Amino acid sequence: MSDAINVKNISKIYPGFTLKDITFDLPKGYIMGFIGPNGAGKTTTIKLILNMIQRDGGTVEVFGLENIAHDAEIKEQTGVVFDNHYFVDEWTLNDINRVMALFFSNWQSSIYQKKLEQYQLNPVKKVKELSKGMRLKLMLAVAFSHDAKLLILDEPTSGLDPVARDELLDTLAEFIQDGEHSVLFSTHITSDLEKVADYITFINDGRLIYTGIKDEFIDSFRLVKGGKEDLTPDVKAHLIGYREYGSGFEGIMYTEYANYFPNLLSEKSSIDNIIVFTYKGTNGL
């Protein structure tokens, strides 16, 4: 199985923040959710993959190609959707058609026009007149019009209403149908990923916590709950992170440990809870 992305031990040092030794692989034909709290380093990692900033260590390959040496080749085949769009506000959607044809050798105007129609975007409108959801659709239309094999989305769903988010998930599921297209999708709205993602990469405070199959990720944690008296030092030592309240506590534990404590209520955790309690745990909250 060939991979769309191979990231190996990459690091980036900023004053006050270090992204350290991030390693993961995205196999071709699958969707990977890239999760972690704000400030964990998700956008930094994505920028390193796209060669938008210089890395301080490690290697990145996209479609098996070293990402700096093959920058142009990779960009031809990669569609990018950022929280902030990268178009000029004054451009109309027709202008974008002309400009993108200069950027991408494989640009197809006819597909772009078809996509605008499908997404109900008026080609004479200016970028600044579009709503957030419409801008997202515009970026997707651009990605599809240069036949991107890889979509990288950075927080695409923040600020979108549930209907628009739902449509996006449909679009992504459709995109990977042929097994040749792949998606890396960073988000903190994890309910979007709970179902549709195949793989999960979870980072916290610049470090990799987990990368692998989503179902295994969810299965490897349990949400445990108990009364105040159940929170013994032994239980505490095995909790990754927890929250105490008047009548008891709840927290996250590795599934293998949760089985040692049959007196605790143990249930399947949401991705949200895994992130929240891991954050609390590593930050000593």
Added chain:
Amino acid sequence: MKITLSNLSGIPIYEQIKDQIKSQILSGELKEGDKLPSLRELARDLRISVLTTTRVYTELEKEGFITNIQGRGCYVLGEGSELLKEHMLREMERNLSDALKAAKIAGLDISEVHQALDLMNEEKQNE
């Protein structure tokens, strides 16, 4: 093929799908030679991971319910399949053992169990 998933049941998604396909094969709703949707179609339709549908089909294949023909897709195996027969045999043994346990609790001896079974069989054949 009909699949309805519950997010609240606590049963893993792959297990829900597997059970539903199995029972449709056993009830005859899905017949020998019927083509199942592709892994990616099913994942898209149910809005779940391709890896989940892969696991379902792999396990169904191992248990002898379906066969994967390279490049053509997954097909339902008929009741004639050896693996399926074996599976049904185990299923029957499990049910009979439950029946024996119940009979023991009720204080019935084995001849009464035999009688009940014969009676049931007659009724089934008259149906």
